[in-house]
Amino acid sequence: MINGEKNIQKPIRWAMVGGGRGSQIGYIHRSAALRDHNFQLAAGAFDINPERGKGFGIHLHVEPDRCYPDYKKLFEEEAKREDGIQAVSIATPNGTHYEICKAALHADLHVVCEKPLCFTTEEAKELETLGKKKNRVVGVTYGYAGHQAIEQARQMIANGDLGDIRIVNMQFAHGFHSEAVEAENASTKWRVDPKIVGPSYVLGDLGTHPLYLSEVMLPDMKIEKLMCTRQSFVKSRAPLEDNAYTIMEYDNGAVGTVWSSAVNAGSMHGQKIRVIGSKASIEWWDEQPNQLRYEIQGKPVQILERGMDYLYPEALADDRISGGHPEGLFEAWSNLYTRFAIAMDAADHGGESNHFWYPGIEAGVKGVRWVENCVRSADNGAVWVDYQ
Amino acid sequence: MINGEKNIQKPIRWAMVGGGRGSQIGYIHRSAALRDHNFQLAAGAFDINPERGKGFGIHLHVEPDRCYPDYKKLFEEEAKREDGIQAVSIATPNGTHYEICKAALHADLHVVCEKPLCFTTEEAKELETLGKKKNRVVGVTYGYAGHQAIEQARQMIANGDLGDIRIVNMQFAHGFHSEAVEAENASTKWRVDPKIVGPSYVLGDLGTHPLYLSEVMLPDMKIEKLMCTRQSFVKSRAPLEDNAYTIMEYDNGAVGTVWSSAVNAGSMHGQKIRVIGSKASIEWWDEQPNQLRYEIQGKPVQILERGMDYLYPEALADDRISGGHPEGLFEAWSNLYTRFAIAMDAADHGGESNHFWYPGIEAGVKGVRWVENCVRSADNGAVWVDYQ
Amino acid sequence: MINGEKNIQKPIRWAMVGGGRGSQIGYIHRSAALRDHNFQLAAGAFDINPERGKGFGIHLHVEPDRCYPDYKKLFEEEAKREDGIQAVSIATPNGTHYEICKAALHADLHVVCEKPLCFTTEEAKELETLGKKKNRVVGVTYGYAGHQAIEQARQMIANGDLGDIRIVNMQFAHGFHSEAVEAENASTKWRVDPKIVGPSYVLGDLGTHPLYLSEVMLPDMKIEKLMCTRQSFVKSRAPLEDNAYTIMEYDNGAVGTVWSSAVNAGSMHGQKIRVIGSKASIEWWDEQPNQLRYEIQGKPVQILERGMDYLYPEALADDRISGGHPEGLFEAWSNLYTRFAIAMDAADHGGESNHFWYPGIEAGVKGVRWVENCVRSADNGAVWVDYQ
Amino acid sequence: MINGEKNIQKPIRWAMVGGGRGSQIGYIHRSAALRDHNFQLAAGAFDINPERGKGFGIHLHVEPDRCYPDYKKLFEEEAKREDGIQAVSIATPNGTHYEICKAALHADLHVVCEKPLCFTTEEAKELETLGKKKNRVVGVTYGYAGHQAIEQARQMIANGDLGDIRIVNMQFAHGFHSEAVEAENASTKWRVDPKIVGPSYVLGDLGTHPLYLSEVMLPDMKIEKLMCTRQSFVKSRAPLEDNAYTIMEYDNGAVGTVWSSAVNAGSMHGQKIRVIGSKASIEWWDEQPNQLRYEIQGKPVQILERGMDYLYPEALADDRISGGHPEGLFEAWSNLYTRFAIAMDAADHGGESNHFWYPGIEAGVKGVRWVENCVRSADNGAVWVDYQ
Ligand SMILES: NC(=O)c1ccc[n+]([C@@H]2O[C@H](COP(=O)([O-])OP(=O)(O)OC[C@H]3O[C@@H](n4cnc5c(N)ncnc54)[C@H](O)[C@@H]3O)[C@@H](O)[C@H]2O)c1
Ligand SMILES: NC(=O)c1ccc[n+]([C@@H]2O[C@H](COP(=O)([O-])OP(=O)(O)OC[C@H]3O[C@@H](n4cnc5c(N)ncnc54)[C@H](O)[C@@H]3O)[C@@H](O)[C@H]2O)c1
Ligand SMILES: NC(=O)c1ccc[n+]([C@@H]2O[C@H](COP(=O)([O-])OP(=O)(O)OC[C@H]3O[C@@H](n4cnc5c(N)ncnc54)[C@H](O)[C@@H]3O)[C@@H](O)[C@H]2O)c1
Ligand SMILES: NC(=O)c1ccc[n+]([C@@H]2O[C@H](COP(=O)([O-])OP(=O)(O)OC[C@H]3O[C@@H](n4cnc5c(N)ncnc54)[C@H](O)[C@@H]3O)[C@@H](O)[C@H]2O)c1
Structure with missing residues (x-):
C-alpha cells in the first residue's frame, strides 16, 4: 500500500x-x-x-x-x-x-x-x-510495466498457475496513423523519419512495450529465433514500417507473436498480452489495466481485479486506493x-x-536488440533468423 | 425476413x-x-x-x-x-x-x-x-458464414465503408485440447490421426473457418504468398499440429494472419475476424455473433446489432425475429x-x-488448397511459399 | 443433450x-x-x-x-x-x-x-x-425461461451457492417506443390501446418476463407488498404507461425491483435479472444468454458458459451443440x-x-396478478399495497 | 490539456x-x-x-x-x-x-x-x-465528478443531444459489507454507528455520489417528491440501512432512481449513472471511467473515449495524456x-x-438534504414525501 x-x-x-x-x-x-x-x-x-x-x-x-x-x-x-x-x-x-x-x-x-x-x-x-x-x-x-496486474501475472506464472508456458501473443496496434498525419503533426513527423528514429518505426515505438511486459512476466524464457515481416501502408513512410508481425521461438519450445501497428484503424491503443500455459491463460489489456483475465481450461473465466485481497502480495504492494477504484497509467509510471x-x-x-x-538498462538493451533482429529478418525477405 | x-x-x-x-x-x-x-x-x-x-x-x-x-x-x-x-x-x-x-x-x-x-x-x-x-x-x-453480421461486413466492404483493405487478422483458437483428451474422447481421437484427417489438424479443422469468412467478406482478394509455422504442444500429436500461425500476402498489397489453435487454454471458441481498411475496421466474434464492431478512425466505436434497420438490406434478409433477440449458430446454419x-x-x-x-464446392476447394500451402510452408521450415 | x-x-x-x-x-x-x-x-x-x-x-x-x-x-x-x-x-x-x-x-x-x-x-x-x-x-x-442459464441459476440458488437471498433486481427496458411509433406501426398500435391490452402496457408486456424468470429461480419466495409508479412519457399513451418502477417485499425479508420501459432510448432489450444473496450474486442478460455472471463476494467474478461440464446437470439437459457455440432465443423457446x-x-x-x-397456467395467473397489483398501487398514488 | x-x-x-x-x-x-x-x-x-x-x-x-x-x-x-x-x-x-x-x-x-x-x-x-x-x-x-466523461455528459445534455430528459437511473452498490465486517475493520466500524454517521449509512456514504453526478449533468432539474425504502440485511446494523432504493420525481416530469447498497455481493463499486432522453441515452460506470456509452435510439451504440477530439472542448480541458491512455480516480480528484x-x-x-x-458547499448542502428527505420517507413507511 x-x-x-x-x-x-x-x-x-x-x-x-x-x-x-x-x-x-x-x-x-x-x-x-x-x-x-x-x-x-x-x-x-x-x-x-x-x-x-x-x-x-x-x-x-x-x-x-x-x-x-x-x-x-x-x-x-x-x-x-x-x-x-x-x-x-x-x-x-x-x-x-x-x-x-x-x-x-x-x-x-x-x-x-x-x-x-x-x-x-x-x-x-x-x-x-x-x-x-x-x-x-x-x-x-x-x-x-508498472501496472499491478503485470506483477500479478508475473507471480502467477512464477508460481506455476498456468502450467508450462506455450504461447505468448502480444500486440500494440493503434490506428492513429492510418493516414499520413505526419504532414501536420510534429510529434508524429520525427517518428517516421529514419534519421531520427533509426531503422524502424512501429517495432521500436510500439512493439517493444508488450515485449517488455513479456520479459517481466517470463524472465526465464529466451528468444532463439524470429521472423518478422513489415509493411508501409502509408507509402511515404517506406522504408519505415507502419505495421509488422513478428513470430518468435523460445528456448523452452514456446512460441510468441507481436503485432505492431499504427494503422489499426479505429483502435485506441490495442496493447494486449496473452500468456498461454498448459493449464491456463492470462490476458491483459492496457486500456482496462485494473483487470486481468484468468482462464483455467475447463473452468469459468475469472476476472481478477487490482487491489483485491485474493491477489499475490507482490501485486498489492503498489496499491494506492484499494480495489474497485480505477488506477491509471499515471500510477503505473509513478510505481516505476x-x-x-x-x-x-x-x-x-x-x-x-x-x-x-x-x-533498467538491460531492458533498454533487450528492446534495441529485438528491433535489430526484427529488422534483419524483415530486410532479408522476412526469413527466420537466429536471435543475436 | x-x-x-x-x-x-x-x-x-x-x-x-x-x-x-x-x-x-x-x-x-x-x-x-x-x-x-x-x-x-x-x-x-x-x-x-x-x-x-x-x-x-x-x-x-x-x-x-x-x-x-x-x-x-x-x-x-x-x-x-x-x-x-x-x-x-x-x-x-x-x-x-x-x-x-x-x-x-x-x-x-x-x-x-x-x-x-x-x-x-x-x-x-x-x-x-x-x-x-x-x-x-x-x-x-x-x-x-450464415450469420447475418458476416453479410453486413461483406456489404460494408463492397461499399467502401472501410476504405482500401490493408489487414485481415483471423483466429480460431480454443483450449479444449490443451491436454491429450483424445485418449478418452472418441470425437477428438480421429482428429489427431493423420490417417483420418490428412496432413493437418488445427489448420484444417479450425483455421479454414475464419479463412472462409474472409473469402465471403473479401471476394476479390487473392493470396499470393504465405508462411506457416506449426507446433505440437501435446507431443503425441506430432506430426499433426495443435497450434499454428499463418501469415499471408494478398495481391492488393494487404496482409493477413490466421491463428489456429486447440491449446488456447481457457478459451471457448476464440473465432474472430478483424478487417482493417484505410478508413475503418470491423471486427466479429463468433461467440457474440449478433454484434459487429465498426471502428472508424477518429470516431467513437460503434456496435452494430443484427436485425436493425440501419444495416444493409442484404444483412436483413435472413432476420427471423428482429433486433435485440439473440440468434445463434443454428440460425446461421439454417440460412445456409x-x-x-x-x-x-x-x-x-x-x-x-x-x-x-x-x-459451394469452390469454397471446399479453397480450404483444401490453403491447408496444402500452409503445410508445404511449415514442412519446409516455415518458409514463405508462392500460393499454388 | x-x-x-x-x-x-x-x-x-x-x-x-x-x-x-x-x-x-x-x-x-x-x-x-x-x-x-x-x-x-x-x-x-x-x-x-x-x-x-x-x-x-x-x-x-x-x-x-x-x-x-x-x-x-x-x-x-x-x-x-x-x-x-x-x-x-x-x-x-x-x-x-x-x-x-x-x-x-x-x-x-x-x-x-x-x-x-x-x-x-x-x-x-x-x-x-x-x-x-x-x-x-x-x-x-x-x-x-427456456435458456439453459436460467436453469443453472435456479439450481445454484436451490443448492445455496448464493446464501440467503436478499435482493432481486429485474428490468426489461428497451427504447424502441421512445417516440410515438404506434402512429405508423401496426404491431405497436394495439399495444398502447387499453381496449386491447387491458390496464397496462409495459408492466404486462415487458415486466412480466423477468418477473417470471425470478419465479423460476426463486420458487419459494412470495411477494407480500409492492409499490409501483408509472409514467407515460409519450403523452398520447396515457393512461397506459411506457415506463414503470415496481418495488416488492418478499416473505423472507428480501426486496425486489422491476424496471419496465419502452422508452429506454438506444437500448436493445435490456432484459436483466440480478439475484443477490448473502454470499454471492448471479446476473443474466437476455442479449447474451449463453453467459451467466457469478460473483462471489471477495473472489474474482466468474463467467459461466452454457454447455460446459462444470454446470449443474439440469442446466446441461437442453444443450444441443456444446459450449462455446452460441444458442439463441429460438432454442430457448424450443426447449419450452x-x-x-x-x-x-x-x-x-x-x-x-x-x-x-x-x-403453465399458474405462471400466466401470476403474471396477471402482478400487473393487477402494480396498477392498483400506481393508480392510488404509487402507494404500497398488500399483495393480493 | x-x-x-x-x-x-x-x-x-x-x-x-x-x-x-x-x-x-x-x-x-x-x-x-x-x-x-x-x-x-x-x-x-x-x-x-x-x-x-x-x-x-x-x-x-x-x-x-x-x-x-x-x-x-x-x-x-x-x-x-x-x-x-x-x-x-x-x-x-x-x-x-x-x-x-x-x-x-x-x-x-x-x-x-x-x-x-x-x-x-x-x-x-x-x-x-x-x-x-x-x-x-x-x-x-x-x-x-472530476472525470472528464462527466463533463462530456454535462455538455451533451446541455446541447440537447439527448432530447428532453425523462429518466435518470443511478446506483452505487458494492458488496464489501455483505457480512458484518465491521466487527474486524476499523474503517467500517464507524460507518455503521449512528452516533458517528448520523441518520443513514449507504444513502449518505454511497448514494450521494451518483446523485451529485446527476446534479452536475442536469443542473436545471429539481426534485419535487421522493420515496425511499431501506433495509438492514445485516441485522446488527439497524436502524442504519445497508441497502436502499429511492425514487424521485423532478419538476420537468422526469423520474429518477438511486440504488444504494453495501451488500451487493460480488460487486466492486457498481457506481453507474444512466440518463435517458427522448432521443438518446448516456451511461457511465465509475470502474471504466474513460468510456461513456452514447446510445441514440435507432442507431448503433457508440463508445465515447476520454481524450478524443470528437468530444466537446470542455471535456478535453482536463486531459493529461491524450486518448487511449487510461486515467483513473486520482486524476478525477486532481482535477477538482x-x-x-x-x-x-x-x-x-x-x-x-x-x-x-x-x-462546493451547495453540493454538500444538497447531499445532506437528499439524505434527510430519504430518511424521512423511509422512516414513515417508505411513503412519498414532498422534497424539502
Ligand atoms: N514510454 C512511453 O510509453 C512513451 C510514449 C510516448 C513517447 N515516448 C518516447 O518519448 C520520447 C519523446 O516523445 P514525445 O512523443 O514526447 O515527443 P514530442 O515530439 O511530443 O516531444 C519532444 C520534446 O523534446 C524536445 N526536444 C527535442 N529535441 C530536444 C533536444 N535536443 N534537447 C532538449 N529538448 C528537445 C521538444 O522540444 C519536445 O518538447 C521519444 O523517445 C518517444 O519514443 C515514450
Ligand atoms: N462445420 C463445422 O463447423 C464442423 C464442426 C464440427 C465438425 N465438423 C466436421 O464434421 C465431421 C464430423 O465431425 P464430428 O465432430 O461430428 O465427428 P464425430 O466423431 O463426433 O461423429 C462422427 C459420426 O459419423 C459416424 N461415422 C463415422 N464413419 C462413418 C461411415 N463410414 N459411415 C457412416 N457414418 C460414419 C460416426 O458413427 C459418428 O456418428 C468432420 O468432418 C468434422 O470436421 C464440422
Ligand atoms: N412471449 C414473448 O416474448 C412475446 C413477444 C412478442 C409478443 N408476444 C405476445 O404475442 C401476442 C402477439 O403479438 P405480436 O407482436 O406477434 O402481434 P402482431 O400484431 O405483430 O401480430 C398479431 C397477429 O395476430 C393476428 N390476429 C389478430 N387478431 C386475430 C384473431 N382474432 N384471430 C386470428 N388472428 C388474429 C394478426 O393478423 C397478426 O397476424 C401478443 O399477445 C403479445 O403480447 C409475446
Ligand atoms: N469522497 C469519497 O469518495 C470518500 C471515500 C471514502 C471516504 N470518504 C469520507 O472520508 C472520510 C474519512 O473516511 P475514511 O474511510 O478515510 O476513514 P478511516 O476510518 O479509514 O480514516 C479516518 C482517519 O481520520 C483520523 N481521525 C479520526 N478522528 C479524527 C480527529 N478527530 N482528528 C484528526 N484525525 C482524526 C483517523 O485516525 C484516521 O486516520 C469520511 O467522512 C468518509 O465518508 C469519502
Whole structure:
C-alpha cells in the first residue's frame, strides 16, 4: 500500500531534457517523478527551442537560471553547484537518446531514459558498461510495466498457475496513423523519419512495450529465433514500417507473436498480452489495466481485479486506493519512478535495492536488440533468423 | 425476413451419412435442414455401426427399412425408389468425405459435405468437375458464414465503408485440447490421426473457418504468398499440429494472419475476424455473433446489432425475429441450408439461384488448397511459399 | 443433450390462431413447435383477415381447407375430423387471449397461450379451473425461461451457492417506443390501446418476463407488498404507461425491483435479472444468454458458459451443440415447446411429466396478478399495497 | 490539456485533519492536492492518536512542530505564523465534519471537506452562510465528478443531444459489507454507528455520489417528491440501512432512481449513472471511467473515449495524456483540487473563478438534504414525501 510516506530520506534533485510544452510524454514523467516526494524538479533543458524551454520551466516552478538552453549546458552548470542535480530524465526524440544518456553518465548523473535507449546493441552495451562503471542507475520508461496486474501475472506464472508456458501473443496496434498525419503533426513527423528514429518505426515505438511486459512476466524464457515481416501502408513512410508481425521461438519450445501497428484503424491503443500455459491463460489489456483475465481450461473465466485481497502480495504492494477504484497509467509510471528513486538512493548511500525489479538498462538493451533482429529478418525477405 | 414460408414448392427428400447419436455435428445438420420445410429426412446411414445407426434413425422418425448399414447401400437402394432421396449430407470423419461425396455425385445426388471436402486440391478439382458435369449442387458447411453480421461486413466492404483493405487478422483458437483428451474422447481421437484427417489438424479443422469468412467478406482478394509455422504442444500429436500461425500476402498489397489453435487454454471458441481498411475496421466474434464492431478512425466505436434497420438490406434478409433477440449458430446454419435447398431446386427445375452466394464446392476447394500451402510452408521450415 | 431424437411417439397435431404474416411472434412459435418433430402444423386461423390467413397457411404447407377464417371455425371443424388437431397456440393481440383460450379448452384442446393470459385474476382462475377439469395442458410462452442459464441459476440458488437471498433486481427496458411509433406501426398500435391490452402496457408486456424468470429461480419466495409508479412519457399513451418502477417485499425479508420501459432510448432489450444473496450474486442478460455472471463476494467474478461440464446437470439437459457455440432465443423457446409436448402427451397417455417445470397456467395467473397489483398501487398514488 | 504548468502563482499552504496512516481516503487527498504545485503540505492533525499522527506527518515531510495533536491546536498555532496555512482538508469520520469545518472557517481558512458535510440542512446552511461571510471556499470531495466523461455528459445534455430528459437511473452498490465486517475493520466500524454517521449509512456514504453526478449533468432539474425504502440485511446494523432504493420525481416530469447498497455481493463499486432522453441515452460506470456509452435510439451504440477530439472542448480541458491512455480516480480528484486551488486563489486575490464549476458547499448542502428527505420517507413507511 502506497500512501505518500517517504521512500527515501530526501527527494532527489532532478532535471529533464525534453518533455517541453506540447510534448506527448513530458508531463507523465514529471507527474510520476514528483509524486510522493521522490524527486524534486530543480533544473531542465526542456525544449529544442531554448526560449520556449525557459518559459516553460519557469511555469513549472523551476528557477529561471536553472532553465538551460541545452543538455550540455545543463550538465555543465549543474555540476558546479553544491545543490546541483543528481538525476536526469531524457524525453527527447529517439535519435538523441544515446548521446544525451552518455553525457549524463559522464556527468555522474543517474538517468531515466525514454525508449529506445539507442539504435544498436553496440551503443546499448557501451551505455551499460558506462553505467556500471559509474555506478549509476539507468531506468528506461517502459511505463505499462508498472501496472499491478503485470506483477500479478508475473507471480502467477512464477508460481506455476498456468502450467508450462506455450504461447505468448502480444500486440500494440493503434490506428492513429492510418493516414499520413505526419504532414501536420510534429510529434508524429520525427517518428517516421529514419534519421531520427533509426531503422524502424512501429517495432521500436510500439512493439517493444508488450515485449517488455513479456520479459517481466517470463524472465526465464529466451528468444532463439524470429521472423518478422513489415509493411508501409502509408507509402511515404517506406522504408519505415507502419505495421509488422513478428513470430518468435523460445528456448523452452514456446512460441510468441507481436503485432505492431499504427494503422489499426479505429483502435485506441490495442496493447494486449496473452500468456498461454498448459493449464491456463492470462490476458491483459492496457486500456482496462485494473483487470486481468484468468482462464483455467475447463473452468469459468475469472476476472481478477487490482487491489483485491485474493491477489499475490507482490501485486498489492503498489496499491494506492484499494480495489474497485480505477488506477491509471499515471500510477503505473509513478510505481516505476518510485523504484528508480529507491535504486538511485541505494546506489548513492549503499542501501539495498535488489528486492524489486525495474526496467533498467538491460531492458533498454533487450528492446534495441529485438528491433535489430526484427529488422534483419524483415530486410532479408522476412526469413527466420537466429536471435543475436 | 424469414418467417417459415416455403422457399421451394416441396421439401427435398434428404438423407444423412454419419451424424449419428453422440456425434458432435449431426444434430445441427438436421436442425438446419429440417427447418422451414426445406428438406425432409427420408433415409440415412447414420453411424459406422449399422445397428446403432438404424436404432438412431428410427428415433428420428425415419422408416426402418430406409436406415441403411452404409452409404453404398443407401445410395444404391434409394436410387431404385420412386420417392428416393434427392440430396445427402455427409457428416463423417474427414478421411471419408472424398469417397462418399464422389459416390453421391455419381448417384446423381445433391450433396452437403462437411469440411474439409478432401485432402488434396487434385481430389477437390475432381469433385468440382464431377459436380459440374452432373449439374449437382455441392454445399460445404462453413456454418459461421450464415450469420447475418458476416453479410453486413461483406456489404460494408463492397461499399467502401472501410476504405482500401490493408489487414485481415483471423483466429480460431480454443483450449479444449490443451491436454491429450483424445485418449478418452472418441470425437477428438480421429482428429489427431493423420490417417483420418490428412496432413493437418488445427489448420484444417479450425483455421479454414475464419479463412472462409474472409473469402465471403473479401471476394476479390487473392493470396499470393504465405508462411506457416506449426507446433505440437501435446507431443503425441506430432506430426499433426495443435497450434499454428499463418501469415499471408494478398495481391492488393494487404496482409493477413490466421491463428489456429486447440491449446488456447481457457478459451471457448476464440473465432474472430478483424478487417482493417484505410478508413475503418470491423471486427466479429463468433461467440457474440449478433454484434459487429465498426471502428472508424477518429470516431467513437460503434456496435452494430443484427436485425436493425440501419444495416444493409442484404444483412436483413435472413432476420427471423428482429433486433435485440439473440440468434445463434443454428440460425446461421439454417440460412445456409436454405440457400442449398433453393440452389438444388433451381438446378432441378431450371430456376435462378445466382442472386445469393453460399459455400459451394469452390469454397471446399479453397480450404483444401490453403491447408496444402500452409503445410508445404511449415514442412519446409516455415518458409514463405508462392500460393499454388 | 438434445439431438433431435423423438421425445414422444408421434408429433402432436397442432394449429395456430394468429401469428400471421408480418406478425412479430408467429414465426418463433412455429419454429419452436416444429423442431424435433414435437408438433406438426395441421391447421390454423392465422390472421384477422381470413383471406390473408389462408394464403399464408398454404405457404406454410397447411392444407387449404384447414386454413380457417377464425378460431371458432377452426375448433368446430377440426373437432369433426378423425385427424383433427390436438393442440393450439394462440398468438393474437392480448385482448383476445381469454376468450380464445377458453374456447380451446372447451374444445378439449391443449393450449399454448401468449402472455398475458388474460386481464384479471378472476378470468385467470376460471381458465385454471377449466384446464384442470378438462385435464388439458396450458403453456404460457415466457420464452426466455427456456435458456439453459436460467436453469443453472435456479439450481445454484436451490443448492445455496448464493446464501440467503436478499435482493432481486429485474428490468426489461428497451427504447424502441421512445417516440410515438404506434402512429405508423401496426404491431405497436394495439399495444398502447387499453381496449386491447387491458390496464397496462409495459408492466404486462415487458415486466412480466423477468418477473417470471425470478419465479423460476426463486420458487419459494412470495411477494407480500409492492409499490409501483408509472409514467407515460409519450403523452398520447396515457393512461397506459411506457415506463414503470415496481418495488416488492418478499416473505423472507428480501426486496425486489422491476424496471419496465419502452422508452429506454438506444437500448436493445435490456432484459436483466440480478439475484443477490448473502454470499454471492448471479446476473443474466437476455442479449447474451449463453453467459451467466457469478460473483462471489471477495473472489474474482466468474463467467459461466452454457454447455460446459462444470454446470449443474439440469442446466446441461437442453444443450444441443456444446459450449462455446452460441444458442439463441429460438432454442430457448424450443426447449419450452418440448416440455409442452411431453406434458400434453403425458396428459393424453397417462405418462409422467412431473420431472420438469414449464410456464403453465399458474405462471400466466401470476403474471396477471402482478400487473393487477402494480396498477392498483400506481393508480392510488404509487402507494404500497398488500399483495393480493 | 493539463501538463503541470502552474495554475496559480504560488502553491497554497495547506494542512489536513485526519487522513492518517491506514485511512482509506487520506492519500488521494494528498495526491490530488500536491499534484502540479497547487498546494503544499505544510501542517496537519492527521490522526485521532496524536503520537501516530505526528510520526506520520514527519514521514510526509511535514516539519515535526507543525504536526499537531488535534485540529484546534492546528488552527490556533498556524494562525500565529506568518507562513501559516491558508487551507485545510478534512478527512475524518462523518460526525466531526461539521465542527471542524466551522472551526476552520472561523480561523479564516479555505476548506476542503469530505462528504457528508454535516447531518442536517440546518447545520449545512449555517456553514454556507459562514463560508460566504468569510469569503472562503468550501470544496466537497465528490471526487468522481472530476472525470472528464462527466463533463462530456454535462455538455451533451446541455446541447440537447439527448432530447428532453425523462429518466435518470443511478446506483452505487458494492458488496464489501455483505457480512458484518465491521466487527474486524476499523474503517467500517464507524460507518455503521449512528452516533458517528448520523441518520443513514449507504444513502449518505454511497448514494450521494451518483446523485451529485446527476446534479452536475442536469443542473436545471429539481426534485419535487421522493420515496425511499431501506433495509438492514445485516441485522446488527439497524436502524442504519445497508441497502436502499429511492425514487424521485423532478419538476420537468422526469423520474429518477438511486440504488444504494453495501451488500451487493460480488460487486466492486457498481457506481453507474444512466440518463435517458427522448432521443438518446448516456451511461457511465465509475470502474471504466474513460468510456461513456452514447446510445441514440435507432442507431448503433457508440463508445465515447476520454481524450478524443470528437468530444466537446470542455471535456478535453482536463486531459493529461491524450486518448487511449487510461486515467483513473486520482486524476478525477486532481482535477477538482485544481479548481479548488484556483477558486481559493481567486477569493484571496480577486481573480475570476466563475468559468468552471466544482462541488462546493451547495453540493454538500444538497447531499445532506437528499439524505434527510430519504430518511424521512423511509422512516414513515417508505411513503412519498414532498422534497424539502
Ligand atoms: N514510454 C512511453 O510509453 C512513451 C510514449 C510516448 C513517447 N515516448 C518516447 O518519448 C520520447 C519523446 O516523445 P514525445 O512523443 O514526447 O515527443 P514530442 O515530439 O511530443 O516531444 C519532444 C520534446 O523534446 C524536445 N526536444 C527535442 N529535441 C530536444 C533536444 N535536443 N534537447 C532538449 N529538448 C528537445 C521538444 O522540444 C519536445 O518538447 C521519444 O523517445 C518517444 O519514443 C515514450
Ligand atoms: N462445420 C463445422 O463447423 C464442423 C464442426 C464440427 C465438425 N465438423 C466436421 O464434421 C465431421 C464430423 O465431425 P464430428 O465432430 O461430428 O465427428 P464425430 O466423431 O463426433 O461423429 C462422427 C459420426 O459419423 C459416424 N461415422 C463415422 N464413419 C462413418 C461411415 N463410414 N459411415 C457412416 N457414418 C460414419 C460416426 O458413427 C459418428 O456418428 C468432420 O468432418 C468434422 O470436421 C464440422
Ligand atoms: N412471449 C414473448 O416474448 C412475446 C413477444 C412478442 C409478443 N408476444 C405476445 O404475442 C401476442 C402477439 O403479438 P405480436 O407482436 O406477434 O402481434 P402482431 O400484431 O405483430 O401480430 C398479431 C397477429 O395476430 C393476428 N390476429 C389478430 N387478431 C386475430 C384473431 N382474432 N384471430 C386470428 N388472428 C388474429 C394478426 O393478423 C397478426 O397476424 C401478443 O399477445 C403479445 O403480447 C409475446
Ligand atoms: N469522497 C469519497 O469518495 C470518500 C471515500 C471514502 C471516504 N470518504 C469520507 O472520508 C472520510 C474519512 O473516511 P475514511 O474511510 O478515510 O476513514 P478511516 O476510518 O479509514 O480514516 C479516518 C482517519 O481520520 C483520523 N481521525 C479520526 N478522528 C479524527 C480527529 N478527530 N482528528 C484528526 N484525525 C482524526 C483517523 O485516525 C484516521 O486516520 C469520511 O467522512 C468518509 O465518508 C469519502
